[in-house]
Amino acid sequence: MEMKKTILNPEGLHARPAGQLAKVATSFKSKIEVIFNQKTVNAKSAMSLMTLGIIQSSEVIIKADGPDAEEAIQKIATLIDNHFSV
Amino acid sequence: MSLKIIGQKAAPGMVHGPIFIFKKGNSEINRSHHLFSDFDPSKETLLFEKALYKSLQDLENLKNKFTSIDKEKIDIIEVHQSLIDDPEVKEQTLAKINHENKxxxxxxxxxxxxxxxMFSEIEDSYLKQRVLDLEDISNRVLFYIINPELNFSYFSYSQLNDSRPSIIISEDLTPSDILGFEKTKVLGFVLSKGSPQSHSSILARSMEIPCLVGAHELETLDLSKYTDLILDTENSEVILNPNINEVKSFEEKVSLFKFKQKQLFSFKGKKTETKMGKLVPLGANISGPLDIDSVIKNDAEFIGLYRTEFLFLDRITPPSEEEQYETYRTVFQYLGHKRIIIRTLDIGGDKEAPYIRIQKEENPFLGVRGIRLCLKEIELFKTQLRAILRASNFCNDLGIMFPMVSTISEIKEAKKIFNTVKTELEQSKIQIGKKINIGVMMEVPSLAWILKEVSDEVTFISIGTNDLFQYSNACDRMNNQLQTISSPTHEGFQRFLKFIVQEAKKNQLHVGVCGSIAHHPEIMPYLISIGVDELSMTAQNILTVRAQIADL
Structure with missing residues (x-):
């Protein structure tokens, strides 16, 4: 399953937010990916997330596949809505 | 023969000492022995995993050396840890080992x-810096893959740690390089590359190690011919193999400097007062947590100007409320027992801040800057005010000051936004400081004639003499050809200052001076004589000025 989300926080997906997203993604069994600008990367990898160069107001697709996919997508959506503060 | 080389000052200091040439790429050394060993994927997998583990351990140990005041250092180390521990890097590396027999x-x-x-393909100054971080972490991991039994820090720096305290010459240094050196062995850094804004330069400043960067000429030299050097950041130069006369005159300069420092030290802990007993509090101008030490060391009585621009520059997106809050809170936690005046964002079209949409301006110094910009970018302004107000809980007496104000309606509008933010915070039951005053920078000349109206809105003004001078004398301070006109001792300008102070007093406005003339030896006494309440300056000047005032 997948969901479209807009990155709201002003600094986009720089080192720290990328780390937060990867950390949350890692807590799920499902395979989770982020798609942006025709590139798909592993959401559990902060390094890969940073290579996307996501800035504020970018629209990304979160894709999850696995036993806890739904929960994972919900958690990540909340994280994005909360500007990556946990 | 001695040789003089020019560079850029990245951290201040004056020192003479032996040269230590720091070269990278130590992990190359043992690489060849792998060529003679048999390939065994399970052994390589183990080597790799151990190397990651040891690298993470190293950084954990490094991190434990710092406390919360070193937030910048800890942040850099944590970013490095997450890059070492990255699952995608692990997976791809293991795939190459197990499926491609590498x-x-x-x-x-x-x-x-x-x-x-991939990083270098992205047009983004922030990510370009990350390439250097990648080099930093990969050097360490590679070292451990090749030398699993050795200690990276010890191996890289052992030569230095066995030698006398030295001045380190290198092409460039990573943050780990700097943090890895034994501090007592390092007298200074001289880099042929690098920039004053790099992570490494920030670290050198906060560790108070003199550092000169961008000394390009070093790259063309055979450094083995040189044994010692003089590093003098005041002149932005190094002298390689200085001759006896050069060493002598340098030492005189240093001892004079030290003698003065010692004399000045006797003024620590004292109030600043003239012979007649008039008190003139001296404040520090600061730019963030890195200046905390210097404020304490130089005994500032208050913070007259906390510039917040530093957080906003050299990045493609603005700092988040959290990031700002953390930074302001750190400053307030350490200095909040003193009165602090924080200035809201003061940037304009001349500064690199790609996330602010300013149209190209013919003359950015007369354009959309300071409060003019904040009233256009209201979200940016609100975020900053929220962060400041949340942090204000850690400050006993806070002044919030708006820059580049030219009309009363600007003050009213800014205050309205301030009050909205304050009400929002109060409604969400967030504690804010008990004593918060609002003030403005006095730097647009025409504001001087409406200080009565200004006093209906705010309680203090701070004269930003650098900009005020440039606007009232029609004189670009950076223009070398204008030197004779551009002296702040200009009689007309001095009378103008007197007028401003008189008007301020008449209307019960507290008035300070935070521009560079506040420590100008000839003008400072004049400022006191016309009734300025307080002066604020770079912390390093405070004790000198306190000594001068004691003689007035």
């Missing part, structure tokens, strides 16, 4: 260079 160090190096390429 040695661990080859596999890891290939994966890292893949990411380096």
């Amino acid at each position: 040695f661990a160090y080859v596999a890891y190096e290939e994966v890292i260079s893949l990411f380096k390429n």
